[in-house]
Amino acid sequence: MSYWPLLGILGVVAGFALRLNPMLVVTAAALATGLLAGMDLHLVIATFGKAFNDNRIIAVVWIVLPVIGCLERFGLQQRAAAVIRGLRSATVGRLLLLYLLYRQLTAAIGLHSTAGHPQTVRPLVAPMALAAAEKQVGELDEVTTERVKAYAAATDNVGVFFGEDIFFAIGSIVLIQQTLLTYGYNLAPLQLALWAMPSAVLAFLVHGSRLLLLDRRLGRARA
Template identity: 65%
Template sequence: MSYWPLMGIALVVIGFALRFNPLLVVVGAAVATGLLAGLDGVAVVEALGKAFNDNRYISVTWIILPVIGLLERYGLQQRARAVIAGMRGATMGKLLIAYLGFRQITAALGMKDIGGHPQAVRPLVAPMAEAAAEQSHGELAEAERDQVKAMAAATDNVGLFFGEDIFFAIASILLIQGVFEAAGYPLTPLQLSVWAIPSAICAFVIHAWRIRSLDRRIGSARA
C-alpha cells in the first residue's frame, strides 16, 4: 500500500498556508494525487472531467453571480438604500427581524434558495440594514457598519439553518432519519420536522434579541 498519493493533502495545506489561488491549489493537488497513484496524465484529466460532469448541477448557481454583479454595478444597493430612506419608522432591528422570519418561513416550506448571501444579503439586506441604522442613529462608524453587515449575514444563516429542518424533504432530515433508523429508532421525516419547530422558535427569539441588542448598542453609543 503506497502512501504517496496522500501528498495531495500536504499540497492543499501548503498551498492554502501560502495563500495561493485556491482553485489552482485544489486542481494541482488532484493532479498530483492521480499521478502519484499511478495514473497517467490522460486518465487524471478524464477523472477530473467525469467528476465535474457528474456534479455540474452545482455550478448552475454560479450563473447568478454575474447577474448580481451587473445589478450592483447599475445601482442595486443604492436603490435598496433609497427605499429604506423613504420609509418612516424603519429601523435596523425591525428590518432584520422581519427578514429572519421571512427566511425561516420560506426555508420551512422548502424554498431555501430564495435568500442567501450572494443573491440577497450583499446586494439588498445588508445595504438596507445599514440605511435603516443610519436613519435611526446617524452616520455609522466603520466598525459599526461592519457589525451591521455581519448581523445581516448571521440573520440569513440562522433563518436558513433552523428553518430548513422543518421541511421534511430536506437532506438533513433524511440523514437524521437514517441515523436514528440504524440505531433502532424508526422515525418518519414528518416526526423529525415537527420536533424541529421548537428549536426554530427558540432560534428566532434568541437571534431577534441579538439584533435588537445591536440596534440599541449603536443607539446608546450616540446618547
C-alpha cells in the first residue's frame, strides 16, 4: 500500500494554515492526490468532470450568481427600496416579520433553497428593510444601517433553521435521528418533524417580538 497520496491531506492542512484560497488549495490537493495515486492528468480531470456532472445542483450557483449580479447592476436594489417607500404602513419589523413567515413556511415544505442570503437577503430584503427604516427615522447612521442589515440576515437564519426540521425528508432530521439512536431513542423521522413544530412556532414568536421591538426602538430614535 502506498501512502504517498496522503500528501494531499498535508497540502490541505498547510494551505489552510497559510490562509491561501480554499478553492485553490482543495483543487491542488485533489490533483496531487490523483497524480500520486498513479492516475494520469487526463484521468484526474475526467474524474473531476464526472463528479461535477453527477452533482449538477452545483452548476446552479454559476447561473444564479451572475443573474443576481446583472439584476443588481440594473437597479434591483433601488427598485425594491422604491416599492417599500411607496407603502405607507411599511416598517422594518412588519416587513421582516412577513419574510420570517414566508421563510419558515417554505422551509417546512422542503423549499429552503427558494430564498437565502445571496438570492434574497442581499439584493431584496436588506434594501427593502433599509428603505423602511429611512421612512421611520430619516437618514440612517452607520450603526442603525448595520443593525437593520443584521436583523435581515438573522431573520433568514431563524426562519430556515427552525422551519426546515418540519420537513422530515432532510439531512438534519436524519442526523438527529441517528444521534438519538446512539442513546437508545429510536424515533421515526415523522415524529421528529412533528416535535419540531413547537420549536418553530416558539422561534417565530421570539424573533417576531424582537422585530417589533426594533420598530419601537426606531420609533423612539425618531422622537
